[in-house]
Amino acid sequence: MADSVVSFNNPVFASYAAYAGLASMKMMGMTLVTVYHRLTKGVFMNPEDTSFGAKDKGVVRTDHPAIERVRRLHRNDLENIPPFLVVAFLYVLTKPSSDVAVWHFRAFLACRLLHTACYLGGLQPWRAIFFYSGFATTVSMAVQVVAKGSL
Amino acid sequence: MADSVVSFNNPVFASYAAYAGLASMKMMGMTLVTVYHRLTKGVFMNPEDTSFGAKDKGVVRTDHPAIERVRRLHRNDLENIPPFLVVAFLYVLTKPSSDVAVWHFRAFLACRLLHTACYLGGLQPWRAIFFYSGFATTVSMAVQVVAKGSL
Amino acid sequence: MADSVVSFNNPVFASYAAYAGLASMKMMGMTLVTVYHRLTKGVFMNPEDTSFGAKDKGVVRTDHPAIERVRRLHRNDLENIPPFLVVAFLYVLTKPSSDVAVWHFRAFLACRLLHTACYLGGLQPWRAIFFYSGFATTVSMAVQVVAKGSL
Numbered sequence: 001m002a003d004s005v006v007s008f009n010n011p012v013f014a015s016y017a018a019y020a021g022l023a024s025m026k027m028m029g030m031t032l033v034t035v036y037h038r039l040t041k042g043v044f045m046n047p048e049d050t051s052f053g054a055k056d057k058g059v060v061r062t063d064h065p066a067i068e069r070v071r072r073l074h075r076n077d078l079e080n081i082p083p084f085l086v087v088a089f090l091y092v093l094t095k096p097s098s099d100v101a102v103w104h105f106r107a108f109l110a111c112r113l114l115h116t117a118c119y120l121g122g123l124q125p126w127r128a129i130f131f132y133s134g135f136a137t138t139v140s141m142a143v144q145v146v147a148k149g150s151l
Numbered sequence: 152m153a154d155s156v157v158s159f160n161n162p163v164f165a166s167y168a169a170y171a172g173l174a175s176m177k178m179m180g181m182t183l184v185t186v187y188h189r190l191t192k193g194v195f196m197n198p199e200d201t202s203f204g205a206k207d208k209g210v211v212r213t214d215h216p217a218i219e220r221v222r223r224l225h226r227n228d229l230e231n232i233p234p235f236l237v238v239a240f241l242y243v244l245t246k247p248s249s250d251v252a253v254w255h256f257r258a259f260l261a262c263r264l265l266h267t268a269c270y271l272g273g274l275q276p277w278r279a280i281f282f283y284s285g286f287a288t289t290v291s292m293a294v295q296v297v298a299k300g301s302l
Numbered sequence: 303m304a305d306s307v308v309s310f311n312n313p314v315f316a317s318y319a320a321y322a323g324l325a326s327m328k329m330m331g332m333t334l335v336t337v338y339h340r341l342t343k344g345v346f347m348n349p350e351d352t353s354f355g356a357k358d359k360g361v362v363r364t365d366h367p368a369i370e371r372v373r374r375l376h377r378n379d380l381e382n383i384p385p386f387l388v389v390a391f392l393y394v395l396t397k398p399s400s401d402v403a404v405w406h407f408r409a410f411l412a413c414r415l416l417h418t419a420c421y422l423g424g425l426q427p428w429r430a431i432f433f434y435s436g437f438a439t440t441v442s443m444a445v446q447v448v449a450k451g452s453l
Contacts, residue, residue, distance in 0.1 A: 006157050006308050008244060008299050017241045018300025021293040022233040028286065031230060048273040072347060078229055078380055079333060083278060083326040085237040086387040090319045093310060122350040136331065142323040148310050149320025157308050159395060159450050168392045169451025172444040179437065182381060196374060199424040229380055236388040260386040 005093060012101045016092050019105035020085050026077070026112060027081045030074035036065045072117040076131070084138045085110055091141035094148045108137040160220055163252045167243045170256035171236050177263060178232045181225035188218045225227040227265070227282070235259055235289045242292035245299045259288040303413070307395060318394045321407035322387050328414060329383045332376035339369045367396045374421040378433070386410055387439045393443035396450045409437040 003118055008014045042054045043064040062068070088105060096104075108144050111134030118127035159165045189195055193205045194215040201208050213219070239256060247255075262285030269278035310316045343407055344356045345366040352359050390407060398406075413436030419436070420429035 006244065011301065013244075014299070014301045016300075017244065018297050018302050020237060020241060021300065024238050025290060025293050025297075028231065028234055028289065031286070041163065046220070046273065046275075048275045048278075051275065078233075079376065080330065082233040082237070082380075082384040082387075085233075086322060086384070086391075087326050088187040088367055089237075090322060093315075093319065108433065118424050119451070120438065123352045124348075124353065127350075135333070137332065139327060142327050146323040146327075148316070149318075149323065150313065150316045151320050157395065162452065164395075164435050165452045167394065167451075169448050171388060171392060172447040172451065176441060176444050176448075179382065179440065182437070195370070196425075197424065199429075200424045202426065213443070225381065229384075233384040233388070234368050236384075240388075241426055 012098050015102045016088055017104055019109050023081050024110055027077040033068050034070045073090050087138055087142045088143040094144055104137055163249050164243050166253045166256055167239055170260050174232050174260055178228040185221045238289055238293045241296040245295055255288055259285050313393050314400050317404045318390055318408055321411050325383050325411055327342045329379040336372045339396055389440055392447040396446055406439055411435050
């Protein structure tokens with residue numbers, strides 16, 4: 001049946017779903033890292049948040065290096081993970097070879113996790129290498145989706 | 152038929168679609184709130200925008216408290232609503248109990264609307280409570296999606 | 303068969319997929335524009351990136367006009383393209399007239415490309431006109447999705 005493609009009975013879809021769920025939680029987890037830094041360092045962006053432990057009540061700061069680093073990393077996730085979530089779903093619909101598809105999903109998630117570690121640790125050029133590898137994975141799928149679609 | 156899951160004939164999908172559409176419009180609506188503040192206060196981020204009513208032509212500012220507050224809130228939406236849109240769709244595919252699913256969607260949208268009100272009004276700890284409740288709703292669905300998927 | 307809606311055999315879905323893939327790549331392409339400016343101008347946001355050609359090693363800057371312009375444009379994409387990707391998919395499920403649907407997708411992508419050109423060139427009120435036209439296209443589809451769904 002043609003449409004059982006979008007079903008957990010389709011191994012490629014089941015794999016996509018698992019990696020999409022993990023990538024979503026990874027991205028959302030960045031918020032918790034930011035909150036951890038804010039609470040332990042007492043640095044906040046809203047006056048009303050300073051009651052949670054800021055040294056100076058009412059003083060907001062947007063210049064703490066560790067916090068701004070997590071925020072840049074989080075924004076990089078926002079730029080890359082939502083497109084992956086949608087593009088990879090459409091790619092499943094192109095009925096790719098199962099092995100090729102699953103390795104696309106694994107490569108993307110692995111690259112994003114390694115990119116995260118390198119960003120937090122300030123490791124270049126590794127951060128750039130993992131960024132572009134994840135980027136290329138999504139573009140590879142997007143090109144196949146556009147090729148199969150009609151303008 | 153297995154695949155009628157992804158159809159407005161499936162009540163769980165029809166509910167997901169309605170809440171996904173509303174959450175998308177809520178997020179996009181933040182742009183209109185920002186534009187309202189920019190036009191009424193004459194504060195812009197691009198030199199060419201200052202012809203729309205800035206007091207000082209060509210002067211850009213990124214420090215207006217009310218505008219930066221809406222932008223922080225909007226960014227929080229960007230961090231949370233797109234993952235919800237995709238994760239909740241995959242969750243529908245896990246064929247959850249109809250009542251449980253619909254209440255997940257309602258809880259998420261209600262939390263995000265209350266989070267918005269609390270952010271604009273500067274109300275803590277309510278903002279944090281509604282943020283984490285919406286966050287937990289998405290994580291609950293994501294865990295179920297990953298559990299049903301295959302790595 | 304009801305569910306062949308979500309299939310490249312459905313012309314409306316095939317059209318959606320092509321425009322969704324292009325819109326995703328357009329958004330991700332903004333990263334490359336930012337990187338181009340950073341490398342040619344030697345302006346970076348992370349200390350470890352300054353080894354790629356900054357004039358002053360270790361000095362980070364977040365105030366370069368051309369780079370911040372691309373970043374504002376990229377953020378505008380983040381605010382508008384992910385909702386389009388999901389809303390347009392749900393709209394395909396409402397089984398719209400094929401011509402009307404395809405022109406929604408074409409209008410959205412055209413508006414975003416023209417918005418990008420106007421943002422990079424600093425052209426107002428054209429940038430605002432193309433922004434609101436793309437915005438209206440997504441809202442039009444979202445309203446139809448919510449109307450067909452159930453709360």
